[in-house]
Amino acid sequence: MLATTPSRITASLIQDGPAHRADLARKLSVSRTAVTNAVDLLLDSGLVVTLRRSAEGAVLKDRVCLSPQFGLIGTVIVDFTETIIGIGTLDGRLLASRVLPADPQARGEERLRRAATVVRELIEESGDGGELVHTQLAVNTQADRRTGEVLGGIASASWSGTNPKVLLEEDLGCPVRLENTVRLLALAEQLERPEVSDLVYVQLSYGVAMGLVVDGRILGGSRRGAGELGHTSIDLEGRPCSCAGRGCLMQYVGRSALIADIEAVLGAGTDVPDLFSAVQEGHAGSVELLGTYGRRIGEALVAVCNLLEPTTLVIGGMLSPAGEPFLDAVRRALTDRALPLAVDDLRVENATGSRRSATVLDAGLLCLRQDASVRATVISRSLDTFRTRRFPQVS
Structure with missing residues (x-):
């Protein structure tokens, strides 16, 4: 068991982060003595360090971490x-x-x-x-x-x-x-909500993109192409899109479309911040425009909610600063159009993690x-050096 414990310890530290020796022993189902001996070998080689709690030095209750070496x-x-x-x-x-x-x-x-x-x-x-x-x-x-x-x-x-x-x-x-x-930003949103098991993140920017995270892992498709919500056609004979399609959602709620609508309401040269200011001042046309965009996004997400039934929907990007008035419009559209089972308990929230x-x-x-392949590669690389220098039996 001792021969394989260093590789199992390092794999656990990579996957789950720094840990106490006792936690490692429980997780790996080996004795504390075996863990302590293996950690001591790794400490001597400089491959792990302990996070010290006081100036007196390391003790067995300090957490074990992987060193930069x-x-x-x-x-x-x-x-x-x-x-x-x-x-x-x-x-x-x-x-x-x-x-x-x-x-x-x-x-x-x-x-x-x-x-x-x-x-x-x-x-x-x-x-x-x-x-x-x-x-x-x-x-x-x-x-x-x-x-x-x-x-x-x-x-x-x-x-x-x-x-x-x-x-x-x-x-x-x-x-x-x-x-x-955007798929990675979805994971950042989930990290801000550790209590959430699954999450859909939608970013409104030059286009409209989406990320799905389940149990702390990105579901991005076999080649990481899943989530291009903005290139979903809502009108096959609609506006031409840069992707060579027609009627793509981004042509109706992307930045270019939003700026054109804002200028139609507030005048040439106005932008998203001007819309927010006008909404706060109670400008009727701006309030209506923000609600229209919330409704459009909500209607586009009906199919997503019906298909996936997420627990949490996070909206980020250029309209995120609009806050609750915009989110309320999204919620109303989902409630009106989606199946009750898909949205009755749905949390619709503003982005936080993707902004930090x-x-x-x-x-x-x-x-x-x-990534299991990354873990295997770096463990093999580091422990090969470890083995060559001092411990021929370590694997």
Whole structure:
């Protein structure tokens, strides 16, 4: 049992985070002595450390953590107006981060190369000597998780000619796991609500995207293309869309459509903040417009609720600051149109986690830690070094 305990301990720390020795023994169904002996070996090798509670030094009740020498993981989240970048340990502790403002029209390649530079800077600034072993990348477009190929067509013009997965792997010299930004933000929303078992997150921005999280895991489809709500046609003969389809939802509730409607009500040159100000002042046309958008979003989500019956629906993006008046319109549309069983107990809430960079970074690190293939690879890499140096029997 002792021969395999180090690998099982490190796997548990990656998946569930720092833990006390007693908790590890219970979780792994081995004796405390076996855990203590294995932890001592890992401590001597520098692959784990203990979080000390006092200046007197470590004791057995301190939590065991993976050290930076076990390996560092990075996360890069490309959203429309910012790029969020961080590095952390494999047990989920964030070590350093930076948020870069971004032009929504900037080329994806440009943003990724800048992000790679920042990742290297953060590793150097941390000064712990850890090596980057894997990176989680989230991009604001449709891309094949396995190959990195961008598949969004005209709608993904800023990523044209760029394979984000391959580019970042070449720049950072480590494997990159790919995810869609909105799907990752859905996980950030769930992290803010640990009591929630399942959650649908809808982001209203230049388009309309959706993420589904169940039991703390993103359900994004086999190639991470699930959730493109904005390209669901609500009128097959309707407005042309950048995806080459017609009547896509984003053409009616996306940013371009919203700005056009706001200007029709408040005048040329007005924008979303002007709508919010006018609503607060009781401007009748603005109140009506906000309600119309809430109703449109709610009606679009009827099918989602009927099919999935989520416990929690979170709305984020450009209309999130509108708060309860907008959410109430969404709720009314769902109540009027959806099946009672699907919405009677549904929570409809404003986004929180996706608006906090620290929570978004935690979600990025968690995506890597949950991936069984990533865990197996980094454990094999680190314990091979461990075995070669001191313990030939460790596996």
